[in-house]
Amino acid sequence: MAEIQTAEELIRELYRHRKVIQHLFKRKAASFDELTEIADGKEKEILQAKARGMISLQEGEPARLDERLLNFVEDFLEINEDIRNFEVDESIRILKKNIYLYEMDEDARERERYLHRIKRSLLSIGRVIRKNAATLSNLVKQEYKTASSIELKRIKIEDHNEQAEKLLQLITNAEELLENSFFRVVPDESLRLIVNDLKGTHLTMARHNLIALRQEIVRFINQIAELDRQHKKIIQLKKLRDLYELEVRTNIEEVFAHENALFFDTQLRFQTMLDLEYLRGDDGLDLIERVALRRQHKIRMQLQAELDIDGDLLDPQQQKMLHVDFSKLKRAFFLQKEDLLTFVKSYDFGQEMNDEQLVKIYCQVALIFEDEMDFGLAENPFDEAKQVISEGKQFAFIRPKNFKK
Structure with missing residues (x-):
């Protein structure tokens, strides 16, 4: 972090800004005014926390914990919801490299340094595997209950199933590595305890949990498939019901059998001679009156259009406007x-x-x-x-x- 050089200085700064850090860790984000209130109105303290790299504060955006500090706290408390299988793979790679360097180097001090790194890698492998297994179990149950659609449930559950399968493979790789003769010949009691604890507790427990989780995932996937099948069947039944009601409650089949009209074709008009008896009746008289009124209207409009303008209304003389410079x-x-x-x-x-x-x-x-x-x-x-x-x-x-x- 910015300008922090020692662990003592880091601890002092963390304690000094503990209220702000605790608030941001709990709320994830907060405004500058909110943080100032948490700091008892001391704006300078908020700016110092930003300068020290404790918080991220950009103009127009809420304040957040610095990414390094956030990851440190989440990793230490083991509450990060990310599945970090890559960390296990990387720790196994580093462990193999340090074992090889330990066996090749004859310097006692260097060997002690390599041994310390080996212990750290073993502890990291156990911690990350245990955390990933627990996080996967929680995510699978949560996604199955809260996903908004059947398809979304299926995609997320299958993704978690792949991650569980990868984690099981990493556990197998770690167990095979622990069978290396190095762990039997190195005369270090603390290393032996770490290896036994890793094999007998962390890896075994994580394997059993993941096997049970995969069985539960298979059950969830089958349930999702059954829900999807039932949903499709309900949709099909609804279509059949609508079709049945259309057939039974209407004469649609009879209409389709005798009607050849095209809905979007141009409307055809036919002129026919009217019966004289019909024209002598009341309905015929009304029809004749409507036709006569329409024809009179057309004639009136035509006459108005053909009227000539009286020449006397036009003034042949031009009017000149007076213009003076x-x-x-x-x-x-x-x-x-x-x-x-x-x-x-x-x-x-x-x-x-x-x-x-x-x-x-x-x-x-x-x-x-x-x-x-x-x-x-x-x-x-x-x-x-x-x-x-x-x-x-x-x-x-x-x-x-x-x-x-």
């Missing part, structure tokens, strides 16, 4: 000496303009360029402003502000 008009106004109203009335707009249009242009120019215009206001507010009289109407006397008299 006010920027050009302003430049021309600023280059002459007349007031705005006189200028507008004398300006050539390219078309004939009436008085109403000219007054409108006069007002528009005054409003658009208001900041650049002098409206003839007197300096004394009690004096009257300059005005222009045209056709009996008074207009403001407007000139450019920079106009020089």
